[in-house]
Amino acid sequence: xxxxxxxxxxxxxxxxxxxxxxxxxxxxxxxxxxxxxxxxxxxxxxxxxxxxxxxxxxxxxxxxxxxxxxxxxxxxxxxxxxxxxxxxxxxxxxxxxxxxxxxxxxxxxxxxxxxxxxxxxxxxxxxxxxxxxxxxxxxxxxxxxxxxxxxxxxxxxxxxxxxxxxxxxxxxxxxxxxxxxxxxxxxxxxxxxxxxxxxxxxxxxxxxxxxxxxxxxxxxxxxxxxxxxxxxxxxxxxxxxxxxxxxxxxxxxxxxxxxxxxxxxxxxxxxxxxxxxxxxxxxxxxxxxxxxxxxxxxxxxx
Amino acid sequence: xxxxxxxxxxxxxxxxxxxxxxxxxxxxxxxxxxxxxxxxxxxxxxxxxxxxxxxxxxxxxxxxxxxxxxxxxxxxxxxxxxxxxxxxxxxxxxxxxxxxxxxxxxxxxxxxxxxxxxxxxxxxxxxxxxxxxxxxxxxxxxxxxxxxxxxxxxxxxxxxxxxxxxxxxxxxxxxxxxxxxxxxxxxxxxxxxxxxxxxxxxxxxxx
Numbered sequence: 001x002x003x004x005x006x007x008x009x010x011x012x013x014x015x016x017x018x019x020x021x022x023x024x025x026x027x028x029x030x031x032x033x034x035x036x037x038x039x040x041x042x043x044x045x046x047x048x049x050x051x052x053x054x055x056x057x058x059x060x061x062x063x064x065x066x067x068x069x070x071x072x073x074x075x076x077x078x079x080x081x082x083x084x085x086x087x088x089x090x091x092x093x094x095x096x097x098x099x100x101x102x103x104x105x106x107x108x109x110x111x112x113x114x115x116x117x118x119x120x121x122x123x124x125x126x127x128x129x130x131x132x133x134x135x136x137x138x139x140x141x142x143x144x145x146x147x148x149x150x151x152x153x154x155x156x157x158x159x160x161x162x163x164x165x166x167x168x169x170x171x172x173x174x175x176x177x178x179x180x181x182x183x184x185x186x187x188x189x190x191x192x193x194x195x196x197x198x199x200x201x202x203x204x205x206x207x208x209x210x211x212x213x214x215x216x217x218x219x220x221x222x223x224x225x226x227x228x229x230x231x232x233x234x235x236x237x238x239x240x241x242x243x244x245x246x247x248x249x250x251x252x253x254x255x256x257x258x259x260x261x262x263x264x265x266x267x268x269x270x271x272x273x274x275x276x277x278x279x280x281x282x283x284x285x286x287x288x289x290x291x292x293x294x295x296x297x298x299x300x301x302x
Numbered sequence: 303x304x305x306x307x308x309x310x311x312x313x314x315x316x317x318x319x320x321x322x323x324x325x326x327x328x329x330x331x332x333x334x335x336x337x338x339x340x341x342x343x344x345x346x347x348x349x350x351x352x353x354x355x356x357x358x359x360x361x362x363x364x365x366x367x368x369x370x371x372x373x374x375x376x377x378x379x380x381x382x383x384x385x386x387x388x389x390x391x392x393x394x395x396x397x398x399x400x401x402x403x404x405x406x407x408x409x410x411x412x413x414x415x416x417x418x419x420x421x422x423x424x425x426x427x428x429x430x431x432x433x434x435x436x437x438x439x440x441x442x443x444x445x446x447x448x449x450x451x452x453x454x455x456x457x458x459x460x461x462x463x464x465x466x467x468x469x470x471x472x473x474x475x476x477x478x479x480x481x482x483x484x485x486x487x488x489x490x491x492x493x494x495x496x497x498x499x500x501x502x503x504x505x506x507x508x509x
Contacts, residue, residue, distance in 0.1 A: 197371070201371055221368055226365075229361060230361070250342075250348055251349065253347050254350050254353070
């Protein structure tokens with residue numbers, strides 16, 4: 001990758017003033033490490049749910065959906081780096097038809113992973129909302145079949161949208177649609193979680209004197225939403241700026257940090273299992289059982 | 303993305319600027335056009351700094367709003383009872399911490415409070431007169447805490463209804479962290495599946 005950037009700079013050095021906002025380049029090793037960590041973690045989550053019968057509930061299916069989309073995002077990064085390395089070492093032509101097709105395919109993989117993440121986080125929040133506000137009817141509202149249908153619809157929509165966005169990516173409405181999904185989903189999740197939090201607050205006000213419990217709820221909620229915002233917003237802003245003000249110097253300086261923004265998305269794939277999947281004691285037990293192959297973990301399960 | 307940018311460079315001279323976002327997520331955006339850095343009024347990284355500062359301020363503001371919501375809801379109860387409540391909540395919570403059979407729940411000795419609240423749940427499902435039944439149940443109960451909570455609120459029936467509306471074990475959090483440390487991270491599926499009355503009403507909806 002360093003070869004490519006050096007060659008670009010040689011070609012276009014006279015055409016631009018590139019000394020004011022130099023592109024921030026992260027070493028490939030960092031991307032590789034983060035992507036591989038993301039793939040492994042999410043694979044562990046998927047395997048734990050797949051192997052453990054008591055984890056095959058709607059709630060865990062939604063967490064699996066999130067794990068799949070995070071895994072796809074990390075896979076995208078790995079594939080892209082492999083393709084670039086192959087092109088660097090001369091195995092692939094820079095402008096061949098295979099390369100452009102492969103590039104389009106992995107770009108649509110990226111968009112699929114993005115949309116999948118967004119929708120998975122939304123359905124996880126909706127599932128928790130139903131758990132709290134319709135607790136007694138939860139198991140009649142959220143059945144396994146409905147879960148599978150909802151996930152199938154979501155992933156079909158994401159795949160179709162991913163392909164369509166990559167094909168029509170040069171149109172401004174496509175970009176606007178794509179980038180507006182982020183704030184819409186953020187508002188949706190924020191409303192759900194804040195409503196849940198308010199209910200928790202009013203409940204513990206009657207039952208318990210422990211403000212610490214609500215403090216922990218506030219911290220949890222801040223972490224959930226904060227990680228999402230910090231990891232996704234920079235990239236979304238980059239896409240917007242690239243569409244609407246590519247030659248503005250301020251926008252160009254923001255866009256020089258593109259690799260940092262991309263890395264934040266990879267970090268989101270690494271952090272998500274810790275704040276969603278591994279918060280569940282059952283899933284942690286299943287993970288321990290899988291990794292350490294100990295029978296003691298099995299006997300402590302209820 | 304990088305490879306598509308290479309193609310973009312070769313076609314750049316023949317394309318309009320509107321179609322320069324052909325490969326929207328390319329890395330080498332610089333090649334779209336020459337960027338002049340002369341005559342900047344503000345610092346060149348002003349969007350970067352402004353964006354990150356705004357983001358941090360938003361998240362911190364959100365945290366403080368949530369914390370303030372926490373503090374305004376602090377009840378006025380004695381500290382002497384807090385350990386007792388914690389114990390009760392622990393037993394209540396551990397009672398519902400696993401998907402138990404209803405008869406196991408009821409067979410637990412000395413857990414009047416959980417039984418009363420469990421009755422409240424059942425009654426809500428069967429659409430009986432919630433307030434009245436729960437009043438009776440809790441009036442018979444010797445649980446000081448619940449009665450205090452009911453008496454302290456202005457509208458006991460409404461409070462009872464609100465109490466029954468959600469899954470208490472997922473909210474009632476104790477120091478001992480029997481469910482993990484957070485209210486909102488529902489790490490266990492709702493346990494009321496195991497109650498018989500619920501299963502009667504839900505079987506017709508289940509696939």
